[in-house]
Each structure stands twice: as C-alpha cells, then as structure tokens.
Amino acid sequence: MTTPIEEITKQKTNKELKEVVILFAGDSGDGIQLTGTQFTNTNALFGNDISTFPNYPAEIRAPAGTLAGVSGFQVNFGSVNIYTAGDQSDVLVVMNAAALKASLRSLKKNGIIIANTSGFEPKNLELAKYPKGVNPLKDGSLEGYTVHEIDITKLTRACLENNSGLGVKEIDRSKNMFVLGFILWMYNRSMEPSLNYLKEQFKKRPELIETNTKVLKAGYNYGETTETFTTRYEVKAAPMPKGTYRSIMGNQATALGLISASKKAGLTLFYGTYPITPASDILHELAKHKNFGIKTFQAEDEIAAVCSAIGASFGGNLGITGSSGPGIALKGEAIGLAVMMELPLVVINVQRGGPSTGLPTKTEQADLMQAMYGRNGECPLIVLAASSPSDCFTMAFEACKLSLQHMTPVMLLTDGYIANGAEPWLYPKASDLPEIKVSFTTKKNSLKENGEGKVEKYLPYLRDEKLSRPWAIPGTKGLEHRVGGIEKEHETGNISYDPDNHEFMVKMRQAKVDKVADYIPEQKIDNGKEKGKILVLGWGSTYGSIKTAVIDCIAKGIDVSHAHVKYMNPLPKNLGSLLKKFDKVLMPEMNNGQFSRIIRDKFLIDAIGFDKIKGAPFTAGELSKKIEEINK
Amino acid sequence: MTTATIPTTTEKLTSKDFTSDQEVRWCPGCGDYSILKQVQTVMPELGIPRENIVFVSGIGCSSRFPYYMETFGMHSIHGRATAVASGLKVTRPDLSVWLVTGDGDALSIGGNHMIHLLRRNININILLFNNEIYGLTKGQYSPTSHIGQVTKSSPYGAIDHPFNPLALTLGAGATFIARSMDRDPVHLRGILKKANEHIGTSFVEIYQNCNVFNDGAFEVFTEKASKKEETLFMETGKPLIFGQNNEHGVKLDGFKPVIVNVADVSVNDLWIHDEREEMKATILTRFFDDPKKAGHLPRPFGVFYTEDRPTYESALTAQINDTIKAKGEGDLDTLLRGRESWTIN
Numbered sequence A: 001m002t003t004p005i006e007e008i009t010k011q012k013t014n015k016e017l018k019e020v021v022i023l024f025a026g027d028s029g030d031g032i033q034l035t036g037t038q039f040t041n042t043n044a045l046f047g048n049d050i051s052t053f054p055n056y057p058a059e060i061r062a063p064a065g066t067l068a069g070v071s072g073f074q075v076n077f078g079s080v081n082i083y084t085a086g087d088q089s090d091v092l093v094v095m096n097a098a099a100l101k102a103s104l105r106s107l108k109k110n111g112i113i114i115a116n117t118s119g120f121e122p123k124n125l126e127l128a129k130y131p132k133g134v135n136p137l138k139d140g141s142l143e144g145y146t147v148h149e150i151d152i153t154k155l156t157r158a159c160l161e162n163n164s165g166l167g168v169k170e171i172d173r174s175k176n177m178f179v180l181g182f183i184l185w186m187y188n189r190s191m192e193p194s195l196n197y198l199k200e201q202f203k204k205r206p207e208l209i210e211t212n213t214k215v216l217k218a219g220y221n222y223g224e225t226t227e228t229f230t231t232r233y234e235v236k237a238a239p240m241p242k243g244t245y246r247s248i249m250g251n252q253a254t255a256l257g258l259i260s261a262s263k264k265a266g267l268t269l270f271y272g273t274y275p276i277t278p279a280s281d282i283l284h285e286l287a288k289h290k291n292f293g294i295k296t297f298q299a300e301d302e303i304a305a306v307c308s309a310i311g312a313s314f315g316g317n318l319g320i321t322g323s324s325g326p327g328i329a330l331k332g333e334a335i336g337l338a339v340m341m342e343l344p345l346v347v348i349n350v351q352r353g354g355p356s357t358g359l360p361t362k363t364e365q366a367d368l369m370q371a372m373y374g375r376n377g378e379c380p381l382i383v384l385a386a387s388s389p390s391d392c393f394t395m396a397f398e399a400c401k402l403s404l405q406h407m408t409p410v411m412l413l414t415d416g417y418i419a420n421g422a423e424p425w426l427y428p429k430a431s432d433l434p435e436i437k438v439s440f441t442t443k444k445n446s447l448k449e450n451g452e453g454k455v456e457k458y459l460p461y462l463r464d465e466k467l468s469r470p471w472a473i474p475g476t477k478g479l480e481h482r483v484g485g486i487e488k489e490h491e492t493g494n495i496s497y498d499p500d501n502h503e504f505m506v507k508m509r510q511a512k513v514d515k516v517a518d519y520i521p522e523q524k525i526d527n528g529k530e531k532g533k534i535l536v537l538g539w540g541s542t543y544g545s546i547k548t549a550v551i552d553c554i555a556k557g558i559d560v561s562h563a564h565v566k567y568m569n570p571l572p573k574n575l576g577s578l579l580k581k582f583d584k585v586l587m588p589e590m591n592n593g594q595f596s597r598i599i600r601d602k603f604l605i606d607a608i609g610f611d612k613i614k615g616a617p618f619t620a621g622e623l624s625k626k627i628e629e630i631n632k
Numbered sequence B: 001m002t003t004a005t006i007p008t009t010t011e012k013l014t015s016k017d018f019t020s021d022q023e024v025r026w027c028p029g030c031g032d033y034s035i036l037k038q039v040q041t042v043m044p045e046l047g048i049p050r051e052n053i054v055f056v057s058g059i060g061c062s063s064r065f066p067y068y069m070e071t072f073g074m075h076s077i078h079g080r081a082t083a084v085a086s087g088l089k090v091t092r093p094d095l096s097v098w099l100v101t102g103d104g105d106a107l108s109i110g111g112n113h114m115i116h117l118l119r120r121n122i123n124i125n126i127l128l129f130n131n132e133i134y135g136l137t138k139g140q141y142s143p144t145s146h147i148g149q150v151t152k153s154s155p156y157g158a159i160d161h162p163f164n165p166l167a168l169t170l171g172a173g174a175t176f177i178a179r180s181m182d183r184d185p186v187h188l189r190g191i192l193k194k195a196n197e198h199i200g201t202s203f204v205e206i207y208q209n210c211n212v213f214n215d216g217a218f219e220v221f222t223e224k225a226s227k228k229e230e231t232l233f234m235e236t237g238k239p240l241i242f243g244q245n246n247e248h249g250v251k252l253d254g255f256k257p258v259i260v261n262v263a264d265v266s267v268n269d270l271w272i273h274d275e276r277e278e279m280k281a282t283i284l285t286r287f288f289d290d291p292k293k294a295g296h297l298p299r300p301f302g303v304f305y306t307e308d309r310p311t312y313e314s315a316l317t318a319q320i321n322d323t324i325k326a327k328g329e330g331d332l333d334t335l336l337r338g339r340e341s342w343t344i345n
C-alpha cells in the first residue's frame, strides 16, 4: 500500500528539456540573487552549460515593492552549449506585483509564472502602479501563461513559526530558500550543494543553518507533495569538453587573472581603487586573498587610486587600478603620466551605461573611444577587451603580462554584463599558465664619453627590441635616476623641451605600442568560413549573443561568419586582410558605433554598424534578424 | 612577509653625492636653493643608503626638487605626489620616501590626498614649501595667500580665507607636524632630521620666499630686525619665550594664551612646551595672527606635535601575516579551483 504522498509523487511526470531560461525577480531585499546563484551553481555542478545575467536596480534600497526596486537574476542552463543568458525566459518567478509588471514582457508566450501571492496584496498592487482594484493574478490578463500561485511568505512563516526564535523580518528573509527548494525540485536537482553553502555561510550562526535548511526543504517538499505540480523537468548534462570546471563570474575571474599574473611574474600585486559600480567586486575578491601577499588599497578617490598604483609600479610591483567609466575619466591624467614614465600599469574598466553617472547598474560598451583616446596629448595605451565571464581571467592575465613586458599601461575593458554574469569555466592548472618574465635592471647600461674618457651610465630610456625601456627600481645601487611627466630626452630621460626630441618621443611611444602587435595572437574566425558573404565582427561582451545568432543563421543556410576581437589596440596584424575576405562586415556594439568607426578609419572598409544602447545586452534574436536582413 | 625597515649604511657620503648633474633652474634668489642645500647636507647624515631614498613631487616650482637630488625620484602630476608616494611606501617599506610639495600642490589641487595620507600615517616625510603664491604659473594667489593679497589673479585683493596648514594637518590626524623656514639653515636641518626619525607621516611646513612673485612674505619672521620679536622657537621641556633678550613669555590663562613679561612671572607659570601634548599643540597651531595686528601672538617654529601611532604599512603587513598564519600561504591551484568544481570525463 502506498501513502497518499507517495501516490501523488508517483503521478508526477518527468519532461526532458534541452534548455531552460528562468528569471527570478523580486525586491532587492528578497534575496533572489542568492536563489539564482545557488541554482546556477547546482546546475553547473550537475554538468549543464550555463550563463547568467543578474540585473540590479540602481538604488540599493529603493522603496520595497516598487518598480524601481525590482532586482532580477536570469539563468539559462541546458544540455546544449549555452552562450548567453537567454533572450526570453521560460519561467518567471516573481516575489511581488512590481516584479511581475517589470518582467512579464521578457517571458515567452505560454511561459510559466510562479507568483508569491502575498506579494500581490492591495498595497503591493498599488506600489506596482496597477489601477485600483486590478490584480493581474485575478483578472485573466495572464491567460496563455501557466500561472502557479504560491503563498511563499505564509508557507515560510508557517515553517519557522514555532521554534525558530527568529523575528518576522528574519523569517521573511528566508523565503528565498523556499523558492530555491521549490525550483530545485522542479528541475530534479539535488539540495546538497545548497545545504553545503548554508553550512559554510552561517558557520557562526548555527541557528540560521537550521532555519534556512528547514525552509529549503519545505520548498522542495512543497513541489513533491502538492497536487498542482504534476510535471518535473529534466535538463541533462551538456556535452562539454573534458576537464574540471567551476562556475565563475566576470569580476571574480578578473581578480583571479590578476593574482595569477602576479604569482607568475613573482611580483606583489597592488590594487589601488575606489568603490564604484560595477567594478567593486574585483576589490572585494582581491581583499579576501591577503594570504597571497596582495595589497589592496581603498584610496580616497579615483585619482589617488591610480596614482598609488603608479607609485607601486615605480617601486617594482604589479600596480593595478580598476574602476568604471566615470572613474576612468578621473584617472586620465595619471594614466598619461604612466605612459610618459613608461612604467607598467594595468587599468581595468568595467564599463557601464554613460555618460556621466549614466546607468550605473546597466551594461554598455561606450568607453572604447575613452580607452583609445581619452587623455590629453598623444597618449596610446594597449587596450584589451574580455568577451565572457571566464575570458576576464585570460585577458586580465594578458593585460598584466603585456604591461610588464612592454613597460607601458594597459587598459582592460570588461562590462557590467560579463562582470556580474557567470558561466562554467574549465579553469587552468597553475602550472599550465605561462611564466611572466620580469627582470629588473641592476647594472649600468651604457658607456658614455664625458671628455675624460668613457664612463658607465644608466640610461633609463634606452630601448630594447620591443622598444621598451629598462626597469630599475629604487634600492638598486648606482642606478639612481628620476622619471616624471615632463617630456623626456631620448635615452637619458632628462627633461627636454627640444621640438625634434618631442616629435621623436611621441612617435616612439606610439611605435612601442604598435610593436605589441608582434606579440599577440592573430585574429581568428570564431565560427563560419574564412571567407564569404557576411562577417559579424564583434568585441567584448557581445560574444555570446553573436555566437548564438551566427550558429543559428548558419543553420538556416546563411553565409555568415563570426570574428571576435579581444586585442583592441594594437589590432591583430591580420585583421585588415581578414576583413577584406568578406563582402559585408556587420558590427554590433552596445554603443553609438565606436569600434566600427575605428575599423573604418584603419581599414577603409564600409563596415555596417548595428547599435544597441539600452543598458542591456543584445539578444541573439535581434542579431539573427539583422543578419537575415543584410543577407537579402 | 616581514615589515621591511629602511636599511642603514656606514658608507660615508657627502652632500655632493646627493647633487645630481642637472642644472638647477629656480629663479636666482629663490628660497628653494637654501632648502635644497639643507636637504643635501642632511641626507648623508641620515645613514640611509642613497639608493633607498626616493624623492617624489607634484607640480610647481618646489616640485622640480627631485631632479636635483641624486637619488631615485619622481616628478609626478599636480597634487598627486601624496598618492604616488603612498602606493610606493606601502609596497616598499624599505625605502625612505620624501615628498616635496608646495602650498598649491598640497593644499589646493592635492588637498584631499594630503589629509588622507596624514590620517593613514604612512611613513613619508612631507616637505611643504609654503610661499603663499603660485610661482610656476607666474603669480596667482594660493590657498595660503592672505586676505587682501594683490596678485595677478586678485588685482583687487584676495577674498578667500587662507588655510592654516598646521591646524589643518593636525585636524587630519597627523602624527608629526613642524614648521621651519628657508632662512634658518640650522633650524631647518634639525627639523629635517626629526622628521626623518619620526615613524609615520611627518609634515614639515617650510616658509619659503618667492622673491619674484611674493617677495618678503615672511620677512618679519626671517629678518634679523624683527625675527626675535615675531617668532617663537619651541623646544620640548623649555618654556615658550621670545623677544630680543627672551624677555617675553607665553602663559596659558585657561585655554587662552597670553603674553607676559618673563620678569613678572615665575618660570613655573610659563607654558612649558611638550610636543606630545595634542591639546596644547592645537592651541599652538592657532598662533596664526596677522603680525601687523596689535597684540598678536608670535609665530611658532619647531615641532608642534608628535605621537607614536602604527603606520598603515605596518598594519597592512601584519594583516597579511595574520592571514597567512590563519589560512596558509596562498596556493594558486586551490584559488583557481574555488569552492566547488566538477569533472566531465
């Protein structure tokens, strides 16, 4: 004989899906970012390919229940390869009326809505600006969707009421665990990783481990025992390359790339920075790893942040600063100083919507021109761009390497989308990472006639085959010398106002950056043929969307290829010839056409710009449509 | 990681060893020459290997300084030497870092970095050449120019209330503040040595004559005729006395300093200077009257205040060491693996 519960369980069916997009939405205080992250990690551990997109409101504590306070976390996971967080969601989990209102348009037709009914009280409806008396859960406006109403707040309270010892506020805070438990049930996932997380997270408050665990399990069991939910879904593991993976977010990957580079170079990592969205997580991550000897310095402002990093570099360390567009604007003069002094310096710009304060929590790629030209004078930088969360690791490592080996500042561009997004990462072994050779000069490097014979001298601006100068650090006997922002005389580094010397040095600094092209990989085609009708040329965080769209279009028989640039300055040496092998070059960018202008300028080709400046990444659908359009 | 301290040397160097081959380009007669000379004289006496000494500056006349010193040096950008020096010293505690700045560089464009450096107490010696004018840009009023000062940018007189640099720096949490002048080499050298000895940020304001754009700004303090009457040279343990024949003294009446005739009071009634007393130092920094005002207090010179407080860099190193003790030396593979990983075969 079976118990009633077993009876219900037996009746539930399993349905296999290839790919699922879930959007969790609620108040920023609802803890749905945590729900999303835990669900992501569980799926990643299971073996799905995955991509996420957290979407934060600009105000940390916007009034509860309002549209301005809605925070979202979108996760796309599948048994197939996943490159974006998904254009539209299959499932929408909403904690209140405002979340529904703000997110409904991103839900697919026939999609599933899971609504926390206690977030649809008259007060919530009013805050969400529904007309008086209108409740979307009741008025039939959600027809066509499958709506599951759950009173999550009430169930959570009921679960903890008697013995938790927690106040109502704290009890309510654990409702994100109910959601997590329920979703884990729905997608046939183990609670184990989440239970481990709770144990780790609340080590110091065991009572919270207990209560959260209780609520998590209650959510899971709710799915198991409730008759309304008859279907569970199964998303099998994805065919990923062999190896060991972890889940990684972009900012975290950037931090790990920097740490790895400092280890491989044998230098102390100094990170001078000032808190700014969306770059602060790099600081948070680095500050945790003091046992690597890392020195993080939360400076008084953006200028001090970059200047302190320059001071650290002068002292023979790996000096790094990070910020977002507004902060980079403030750092401009100091970056110029590092260009002039020809010292290593890594500058990270986690781009966000601009200009000015712009859209602090939204993504954009509109600081490319700033990276290229945003300083006084002729002031070239090496500019790199990361294309996905895990690529932030590779490019951060590369930024340090190039800066140290070429003795010049490097700017690394990432953006809010990949900085906060996560994906599985086939992480490298430390031993597989290349050594970064850094050698400080310890001896005088020239013989100079001084009238009475030849004397040994140290010339701080003598050039090597890379056109870079020697690095003699304080503490090195006999190599005392001065550097500074005034124009340098060739080789001696003395102050010089000589007009010919100035022109020579301007060209020299440019040539030195151009020379880096000999040391970076050639541009490859990511997808499609080496030659053909359409090339989609992207850079930075648009990688996933373009890849998805191009795969889609190739499948439809369109002659289209995809190349993605990561070395923005200097550009790969073969890029010009590669572009000329295509009839049309389409350049999607989340700005007003910055890279396309550079490409037109450099290669005199009629690149077709395609811009999106909405604080949100391209959807693959938008790109496919555009490709089809120009294919006509 | 141990807190590297500044090494010492017994190598005998001379001031010539600290003189670079660059031609000094200040205006003839500028007070900077004397300061440069005193610094070059003091350097060999510090017992620090020359290669471990770094001079960092910002922008302004004074900021040319590093080019003339045969040490490591950086002529950075306007107002930011403080920040550059901070990053340098935090990562290289084994260096003796000297920062040369001016009133515009340190208190105007770089004011923010200055106060933050002081509160962090990074072991850097700051020499602020105060000439109450912008010299390099050819004569605009500065944040220390007095009200009514006529300059190119204030033809009708400056209307901004000036900073009192020592009150400002003490307020910012400085652990060593002192004042000296270009025209008193012996005093200046003594203060430079004390600044060097202090572990933490040392702030030395040096009155410096810009004979081209603000000639005589401090002459009542520096010239023989008035110096004794107008200045007060403080020494810990000694009473505050001044005057041609040290006939005047300062006494505290409650919180109010009053000038008395030494002959009229017992020595015990006079204010005995103690550079470790913060409250009294606060009052001393307020000896800032216009010397033209009747009944004004004399201008103090010497060390106003000093305290022992852990430096930022030593606290950072301690934190790193504690973390290493607790977690073990960072292992890159462990870091890359993260908390959870999975294998696909």
Ligand code: SF4
Pocket: B025, B026, B027, B029, B030, B031, B032, B061, B131, B135, B136, B209, B210, B211, B212, B213
């Ligand atoms: S302008 Fe004034 S401060 Fe500058 S060098 Fe000349 S005299 Fe000295």
